[in-house]
Amino acid sequence: MDQAESMGVLEEKYTRRTFIKGVIATGATASSAGHLFRGSPLLGAATYQTATERLITLNVNGQERRVDVLPHETLAMTLRYKLGLTGTKLGCDRAECGACTLLVDGVAQYGCSMLTHQVRGRAVTTIEGLEDPDTGELSVVQQAVMEEGAFQCAFCAPGFIMAMTEMIEVNPNPTREEARHALSGNLCRCADYDKILTCAMRAAELARSV
Amino acid sequence: MAEKLVGTDIAPPDLHAKITGRAKYAEDFRAPGMVFAKLLLSPMPHARVRNVDASRALAMDGVIGILRASEVPSREGPREACLTDTPRYEGEPILAVAAVDEETAAAAIEAIEIDFEPLPFVVDPLDSLRPDGPNAYVDGNQFSGQDGWSDLKWTDSDFATIDGGGMPNPSCPVEWTKGDPESAFAESALVLEETIVHQSLSHHPMEPRSNMAYWEGETLHAFVSTQSSQQTKFALAGALQIDPENINLVSEYCGGGFGSKIAGTTVMQIPALFSRKIDRPVMLRITRYEENYVGRARPGFQSWLKMGFLENGKCNAIDLIIVQESGPYGAGDFNTAGMIADLTYTPQNMHFRGVSMYTNTPPKAAQRGPGGAQIISMMEPILEKAARELGIDRFEMHRLNAPGADVEFGPRNATLTSVHAVEALEQGREMFDWDAKLAMSGQRNGSKVTGIGIGLSPYTAGSRGRDGMMLIRPDGKLYVHQGIGNLGTHSIADTARPAAELLGYDWEDVEIVWGNSARAYPRSTVQAGSQTTTAHTRANHAAASDALRKIRAVAAAAMGGSPSAYRVDSGRVRGPGGTMTLARIAERAIAMGGEYSGMVLPEDIHAQTVPAAQMLAGEGLMGIARDNYGGEGNIYSWVAGFAMVELDEETGVVELKEYVGITDCGTVIHPRSLGAQVFGGSIQGMGMAMTQRWVFDPKWGVPFANRLYTARPPGFLDIPSDLKWGAVNIPDPQDPVGAKGIGEPPVGAGAAALTCAVADAMGGRCLCRTPLTPDIILAELEGRPIHGRLDQHVG
Structure with missing residues (x-):
């Protein structure tokens, strides 16, 4: 199967579950290199190429973004190092902490565990895409966080806010217990969980009143 | 009247940036031509590098260069260098390679041929104390700056006692005695003797210690993850042996440190040195796996404790021995643990012995409540056990043993500025409804048993004598310059609030200046040991008082009358001569010069504050002062925690049902942030005692719990669903x-x-070991311990 053909297959077939398999199929070692960053001309570095980058178009925060992407590049790496969207944080590189949570077609995903090629033709939303692009107005989740003053070091905040954004869509009227489960894919090492939960409940309330 | 700023909830000024993705942590900075470094980590716990052949790596396309241990600062003895050819733990960085991208750098690391000579190692400190046991260093297991290396071994008879389950009488480098423990034990109505194992565990802040650096001529621009800002610049300058004024240190946000990034990190030297060598900006991205090694860890204890109690429940004697698992570069927790034991139980008669043992495990550092958290989590269940045996209510037991204002503790009879531990306990009793909960203790629901417990925990909470510096500019706003770091506690804002209130400012007219040494900071504390709130509310209060004096003097000079007759509120100064805005006052202060605009500085401020003040001189009315308020005694805060758990005897799983935390930490400045600190710290403690775990393979000396899923901090489903907090607020x-x-x-x-709650659910049986993971609890319940009594880091 040549590279172009395999890319088409990737788009069609890749799920989070087949991520590791996919990385292997495209010729990289999943355990050591899948989460590393491969360079970009944007940084002024002459890119060292063995695998071939492909110029693809991504839909990120409502904008079409053209970007060169390697077959095994993760979405978090593309966003952070090629598109300048550093709001998506890397806390663990492999689906343990949730700091890189973002939305793909409205569904919360770990950006460290999705290949960029998987999201072609799909709408990617990051923390930078939550404000109203015209007015700068914060999303209801962000407003709730401002009101309740959650987060301490806040390295986990973008991931939690994206997870809350999905939660209030899926379950607009959650109990605290339901919210706790909905957000359990994200870690907060400062353990500011109580306030985060209060924000989630307030966000749902704000969303219902809109 | 301006709004009240002390005791009210205000969103921190950096929150908007944090929740919109604009906040830049160290790994979010970029520089033109930036390259990536990767580290070669030692695969062995103790070794010597015999030979490195990097020719194949350096010939690879995209590889820029290599940084070796011989090119970085190092010192003799058990002192850490950022790269080493004699690694002392698995995962210690040996060398770094830079390449145009991270993957190429990683591939180059793989292409390096490196030959190690394995050396003897030790991961369990007791092994090193055995007569023929191995040492963590070739030259010994103890080091002193004066005498160099030595070999500390306990005797065969000590180990015969230990192996027989008794308390040994060993020689220890640290020993102190207070009162007459021997006679006191003879008078005790009850003497309990226990062996205790507290695990070591990694800090694992959410943000790994990634950092970036580049040079512009002689100036180093360093983008680091650190708890403290001002002090980190000097720490980095000291490590690199360069002039601090040649460093521009940027640390706007820190994704958590908990003691692991107090004055920056050891690895922050690598991009600084590497970028100077290759003349390119260097990003060192630390992965979670690497963080497990080069991040820090809390030192574990193996202890023998003898505790005597009078008939009425009062602890009257303690004999405590602590062997500390100190990693290759040492830690001081055990000393603090001895002090805290004396402070918390006020026995009047105490014998303390301690030894810090070098081991070949990742480096240790203060972790939130260093020493105190370990000893309190292990001794409180023993106190409750004594209550049961003496037939005393457990709450009463805590209350009657808690210290009062006249407490003297430690070998030198230290005193406290204030203590309201008893008030905290009493407030907690009410909020938790201890009496009602007591009736639930031991209740069964299927295989689940309910348990309740109390933990009373003190720790140092302040220091004195720092500098404050602020400026009222001609825009009328108050600019508070904060050399403290932005580590997530909101202290960059909260320590400015009493000062702003003193000057009658509305919060929207206060600007906090932080995060970049080019913006000028005064001499500050490190953000460690809970010093910041006290040290910098004081320092800023001193600077605000200085500003107030100058405002009045400027107003009186302009409008007449006595300076003391002028009052400041909401951006205006009013007095007998009329009213003037602080914007106008700032302009006049600039015109008057001298001390008013900072052209003349107080003589007692720290030498490190002077150049920062000179940067701002002439730009407004300057409030600048050293904290000379003074004070006697140590500043300590307290938290009384009350927990209810359900222990499933079939699975060994402990579910936290309720938790109440009440603090005595003086005046409450920011209630919402204070509650978050009480809960966050308490939950971290629960993780330490319950979910995180360190496991080493004793045969090869390598850790198994390398990542978050194997050494898991508490998540949303681990914490109690019912959390409450309160403050004594005295x-x-x-x-x-x-x-x-x-x-x-x-x-x-x-x-x-x-x-304590787990022991209660087990009918009063103390495990005397952390972590309380389900397998350890199950094994204990089934009477088949899966480890040696004193083994450290076991599976």
């Missing part, structure tokens, strides 16, 4: 603001409330 009388720090003490309270 100002510290020796302080102009009255506030004491809060970061450290909740960890011990959360951990101890949990260990």
